[in-house]
Amino acid sequence: MIFAASLAAAVVIVVLSATALALWYERKLAARMQTRIGPQFVGPIGLFQPVADLLKLVQKEEIVPMGADRVLFALAPPLTVIFALAAAAFVPLWPGVAVVRSDVGVLLVIGFGGLAMVPVWMAGWASFNKYALLGAMRAVAQSISYGVPLVLAAMVPVILAGTMDLDGITQFQATHHWFGLWPIIPGLPAFILFLLAMLAESNRIPFDIPEAESELVAGVTTEYTGMQFGFVYLAEYVHTVVGAAIGSVMFLGGWDGPFAPGLHWLLLKTLCLFTFIYWIRWTLVRLRADQLMTLCWKWLVPAGLGLVFLSAAWNQTGWSR
């Protein structure tokens, strides 16, 4: 119990500091892609920029718009962070160790991922702002739509490994192959599908229509100021970092690696996935809401169903047993 609690605290600290680092990393990455330099003045090569940002946000006045639902408005930002962090509890850190080991880890992770929509909607509704409301509407629609391909893509490793335990999936991959590499046919497409759905669930470009800043100013965060905005902003990054971690656990073997399996491999893979996600983000333009739905329901969901079917068929061949 004490071990689990201290591990949980450690994971929260690690995830939050990784998120802070991710903020800096993304800004540096984007700057270099745009032939700029990026943050460079706060700390060595701008490493403390997130700290400076945080200090700035903390100083700022928190304004509650007139007519807003005060309770929901105040409650929503911390909740976004909590729900985003909750999924991190199930990530197996090294063989056999996670904050929460559960037989149905995949299900719970996806469940918490789906829950993240609720505070976003709360924020949008409570802001008493039309842009925020439109953003909330889009966020809810997008979240439930992309939950379906996300579950379907997650089903593929579950079926292949024969377990819903995240650690079990990783261990299966350690003794066989990583699902992103083999079996190629349900594995790799499922990985891509998972990435796409995860991008959509965490509102990253090209699926960031809930906060499309050129249309909806800032979506649900329009009315938020100061640290409340900081929470929502932080939650997005936590969501992406945790999502990348889960993606690497489910498809890239998690802590498994050529030498000395352990946490470092998980972090490295998470970093790679994170880089990929952000590279995509700083390269593409965003979809329109209706195109997003078309992509989801006409392409990704059927593809996911097909992949689930294929992986079931693959399992029947008995390749692994």
Next chain:
Amino acid sequence: MTPGFIIAALLIFAASIFTVRSSKLVHAVLWLGAMLASTAVLFIQLDAPFLAGIQLLLYVGGVMTLMIFGVMLTKKSGDGELRTESAPALRGLVISLALFGLLAGGIFSMTNGAPALQKPEEVASIAASVLGEHWLAFETLSVLLLAAMVGAILLARKRDAGAPESGKASPR
């Protein structure tokens, strides 16, 4: 009667009361969500994480979303004027007491006859029972859901075709 159970039960109880008593529909929906989430806590304490996951995914995620959509689609301008009305107290009391009695009777009659849960639930056993023993019910349910989905789509289509196209709206 572990402390965990008491906390969860109190949570459920309070959330239910607030769900009923909230004058704002949005708050009622969110309290309902809280109530469903507390139920998931109960499942976890019963060593049924699968059910807890399903509860989170389907009830808190899915049902809540449906409610939210209902709220959003009925009132678009978002001016927070959505109010709920409670039924007259006496009628409400009678109905809820009757319902409580019915449910309690059912639950007690069940637990008295059935043996207590022996071992923690396993996903595999649930899967086996759903896809083996109860496959007919399972498949029938899926067909029913499919029919409901097709019906919903058809209904939505019909209303859409009947509505005047906004671009062609004529001057008053």
Next chain:
Amino acid sequence: MEVTTPVRTLPYRKLELYEPEGDMLTLQLGPQHPSTHGVLRIKLHLDGEKIIKAVPYPGYLHRGVEKLCEQLTYVQMIPIVDKDDYIAPMHNEQALVMAFEKLLKIEVPRRGQWLRSLLSELQRVASHIFWLGTMSLDLGGALGGGSTNFIYCLRERELILDLFEELTGSRFHYNTHCIGGNRHDIPAGWAAKVHDAVNLIRARLPEYEAMSCNHRLFIERMRGVGVLTGALALELGITGPNLRASGVDHDLRRDAPYDAYREIPVNVQTAKEGDCLARTHVRLAEMRESLRLIDLLIDGMPTGPINSSRPAKQANQIKIPSGQAYASLESPRGELGTFVVAGNGEANTSPYRLKIRPPSLHALAALPYLLVGHNVSDAVAILGSLDPIMGEVDR
């Protein structure tokens, strides 16, 4: 060019009379909004996310330039109008100066003409490349691929601004046109730099296209969105790339040639579809055409004076007696014209009335027709693709 539809019976006329009723969401897009290209307010009546009525309200950037010009002398006006179309100041100056020259019947020397055309084409490339950047920004967001392309485009625009800076000493308030010619002559080594910049931009154009209009995501956002028919465009007085993208082959550089365009033929770029994608393609094609013209102009630059009249040594040096004239040129946004009624009081040093015809204002007039039936997201794309510059609209 022929309009067969009787203009007054066009169906979209009725839109103006349509009053949305019932439980509709009214969204004020702007005046403070990230993608209204300045301060424009558009009132959108929404059904869900579908626009059922759109009313643009310009005027938030009104600075009274026309009225101010009635107080200033002819020499003083030229740097003032720089700020109208702040993406292409070169054309503002030239359109103004051309009207005065028409009244005074001054002919610009050949070198001056070629220099003006060269500057005009450079500015056109700068303007279009800036437009491509902002268009990506509108579609991709300030925190996404859009901003990456935006920065690429601005980086290349800097090259041209550097050239202007070297020629005129400033990056924005050029004040390089004067009545009768130009104020600044080409410095040593400038021609080679122009060639370098042109080659660099030409080489990098495919990169921007890969980031924007060759990418299927971008195409899907643009194709079939905001279709502007040629008839509507002509009725509203839309000119420039917006008109040419609607299948109307009209370009003042060819149809009413001025300056060096009398000697160098311009290949006018058109497209049929009239949607946002067509406007993108036309602008990109024009950019390539302008790069070709720049090479020709800088290579064939004649020698001689750049100015045909005595340079200004005092404020009231130029006096224009009563008369009126309209002169227009093809700015990156279309026909930019100046109508001047000269003769204000005894001194004749300032005009009685000066009217600038901004192409962007006419493009904005199409918004109520183009936006209806599209999403909020499309509203941003359509507004961006029309390339309105609010400084020019409101003046």
Next chain:
Amino acid sequence: MGYFVDTLNSIGATVRNFLRPPVTVNYPAVIRPRPERYHTSFALLHDAPGDELCIGCLACERICPSFVIEIKQAPKRESPVTGKKRGYVEAFTLNLTACIGCELCVQVCPTDALVMLRTPEKPAFCREDLILDVKRLYANEKEKQAAWATGSRLIEMQDPNVGQPKVEKKPAPVAAAPAPAVTPVAASTPAAAPAPVAAEPAAAASEPIKGAS
């Protein structure tokens, strides 16, 4: 599938740019090379014997489109150098906050007294810092590098009768012959995308830059 191909293409574009050197110029630390004709602030000049050049003719005040120049003429008096009677200026106020940098005042100056500066401007902390009076204008002459343009040069460049103006001619240093400083600017700027200008600093380097860093 096309989406993936197109996405790979655009990723290719970003990767190419990722590998290019950054174009950022760290402004206060590094100052990009200013071209020869670059102009920011103003200065009033003395002639070679040391007399003030400005005769208070009001030409610049009259032509300024944004009316930022205010001149108070001094009564005519004898020049301490030549002994001839000529006009002087008592107060010369130039409000930089509204200046649009059109250079018309420089062009009309009959004695080449008013010039603009090539020294990059520094931000000011209050508006009063941006209002240049006679003292500041003459101080600018001593401290900063004058721009290329003077009245006579601009007129010569535009004069229709001269024909091809002699722009290639190296302009003599104007303001009190500043010591030819090195150009740290061109060297320290990274050779980046605005290469055509940065790579060919011949025109810019010919003019000594003072106080650039």
